[in-house]
Amino acid sequence: MSALPGRIIHFGNFNVTSQVFHITKHSFALVNLKPLLPGHILVSPLAVKPHLSDLTKDEISDLFLTVTRIQRTLKRLYKADAFNIAVQDGKAAGQSVPHVHCHVIPRTDGDPGGDDKVHQWLEGEEGDVGRHQREAGTGAQDGGSGKQDGERQAGQWAKDEERKPRGKEEMEREARWLREEIEKDEQHDANEKL
């Protein structure tokens, strides 16, 4: 299912509607502002809840079924040999946005993420999705608290002139592409069942 026209999707405090490429009953998937490797995406519950333990059984099931459904399309598009699937469930585990998100990172033999690079990036500044969202100025204007590390006060989002429009356009193009490719896979499945 595509993002519904007019529907606003929040990732923590951030309005990420333009980054969303897939929505299910309880979950959504979004492209990263700064992917660690090509095809690195996030899957979150639609409900803004910080921990896995806050989710209902249906939300847990839907989240990880969505991860595997998207893996299939990413595997085809990025010729992935493998995937890193990771949830930083709480700040002490490196979580930068207090909204459950599962990293899905396509891997190929010999990619630059080898020798543990992906994991170093994930916990380091490179993987700080909260910081990237703040820098992109996608924060909601409702004064919520989508941040944890105290770098910027709530409400103090990046100004318009600080936005990176090229990154935003590229990101939206990627989201549109992924949405279409997932729909192709779903259409293929529907045809198989006829």
Place this chain on the structure above:
Amino acid sequence: MSALPGRIIHFGNFNVTSQVFHITKHSFALVNLKPLLPGHILVSPLAVKPHLSDLTKDEISDLFLTVTRIQRTLKRLYKADAFNIAVQDGKAAGQSVPHVHCHVIPRTDGDPGGDDKVHQWLEGEEGDVGRHQREAGTGAQDGGSGKQDGERQAGQWAKDEERKPRGKEEMEREARWLREEIEKDEQHDANEKL
């Protein structure tokens, strides 16, 4: 549910029955021979399947619902503030045993796993669960192929004198303790419902 008496549980090619502390309809949880941090455990599907994409929807749901159920007990026992939840889904992502396994690693503020150490360990030799199982000599005697890195030929498991009995005893004690503590939490839930 505890391990059924007489039931043999395999993790890849390894007989890990003595490490198992929880079994559900489709999944099981086992203690690590060499935990990266206290309380580091693994959750796997009972079916020996290498990739998430090999699992049925029921197996996926059950796997991650089992992860969250166990997190609850680990959080209490290890006073965890957070968790790293990670699946290395394929060799190019660091998978060392070709059987889906989800790492569940309790984290506390200021623990030695900070500054990305947990992730470095996870992909490095410290987190090579296949190697640890081989060194512990828990390989099945059926000549299967629970190895990927060519370090030891299939069937050439560690000899009895190479075993680390203290580690094994400690591991079994931990498995027994976790089994009892999970049963307490389940009993508590059952009483709540009365």
